[in-house]
Amino acid sequence: MTIEAPETKVVDTYRIACDGGEGALGHPRVWLSLSHETGWVECPYCDCKYVHRDFEGKV
Structure with a gap:
């Protein structure tokens, strides 16, 4: 059984909100x-x- 890698998102600000994105x-x-x-x-x-x-590309 394999586990998918977490999603990576590129953003423009240093403060963001996350809600899981699935309603x-x-x-x-x-x-x-x-x-x-x-x-x-x-x-x-x-x-x-x-x-x-x-x-981006450095991490």
């Missing part, structure tokens, strides 16, 4: 701040990885 099947909305040093953050609920556009 009623998602999770509570959380606000996440991307690190200015690493350029990414992972959602603690769905493990989606958000990468700032300036760090």
Whole structure:
């Protein structure tokens, strides 16, 4: 049995909201701040990885 890799989304801001993106099947909305040093953050609920556009390809 294999587990699919979490989704990675490229964003333009350093503060984003994540709600799982599946309506009623998602999770509570959380606000996440991307690190200015690493350029990414992972959602603690769905493990989606958000990468700032300036760090795309470097993470």
